[in-house]
Amino acid sequence: MAAIRVLLVDDHPLFLEGLQNLLKARGIEVVGTARDGLEALAKAQSLHPDVVLMDIQMPRCDGLTATRLIKTVLPDIKIVVLTVSADDEHLFEAIKSGASGYLLKNMDAKDFFRLISGMARGEAPISSELAAKVLSEFARQARQGEPTGEPDSDPDALTERQVEVLQLVAQGLTNKEIAAALSISGNTVKYHMKEIMQKLHFRNRAQVIAYAVQTGLVNPNT
Missing domain, CATH: 3.40.50.2300 (Response regulator)
Incomplete structure (x- = not known):
């Protein structure tokens, strides 16, 4: 380490x-x-x-x-x-x-x-059990229309590849697993995540996933 x-x-x-x-x-x-x-x-x-x-x-x-x-x-x-x-x-x-x-x-x-x-x-x-709880709560908020994201976040600013990365993150995949699934390097995955957080004005992966679920970019049940 x-x-x-x-x-x-x-x-x-x-x-x-x-x-x-x-x-x-x-x-x-x-x-x-x-x-x-x-x-x-x-x-x-x-x-x-x-x-x-x-x-x-x-x-x-x-x-x-x-x-x-x-x-x-x-x-x-x-x-x-x-x-x-x-x-x-x-x-x-x-x-x-x-x-x-x-x-x-x-x-x-x-x-x-x-x-x-x-x-x-x-x-x-975060453990897989707690991550599942977080995604379940995000899905509940999305169904009920509760705000989970920044008002000036613009999902259209994301590239097609960044949306693909975000979909895999929401499914609980690690950076290594995402890299293998998309045939890209781990550093490229990290770069895309950094760009996603900057474009959507968030501080961590969990907040990005919450917004993605609410706006329909990803389905936490897939």
Whole structure:
């Protein structure tokens, strides 16, 4: 795994220490830790990590609020929620707030590192079970006409190839699987995803998929 600079945010010292040791053993640099959302914002601004692993329930400022604050001032930092909460409301709110992924603390270490390492390839660190919940919620919002996208997003700005990539992303394929399906390189897939997010004015893959479902660009049930 390529070196990743990580900021850990959790209000439980024992968990912080254990996770820090686990990450270091895998060659991941932990640049700092924080015990609440406000401290996380300050540390993110001073340390500029690549990734923030963020708990939700913390004193002073919760993780969802902190995610919105950090993404406002530092939009390029990737935030992954790491929590005990499998609550659907927390999951959906985290994605809407700009989180790039959502992981549960009871997951196996092997799966955790597999999903984290996928971030270097532009993949969203979220389990297949939680991803299915997100897509199901996006489909429900689309059926009921609830807004899930930016008002100035223009799907017509996408090229035919970018629509093809988006359709495969919505089906849950990884960048590697998309590359194989379209006979293109992984770097080309990453380029197309970057262009899609810029054209539609979104911050992560989940938000792009939500908009695509609502506008009929993709069908989450295919």
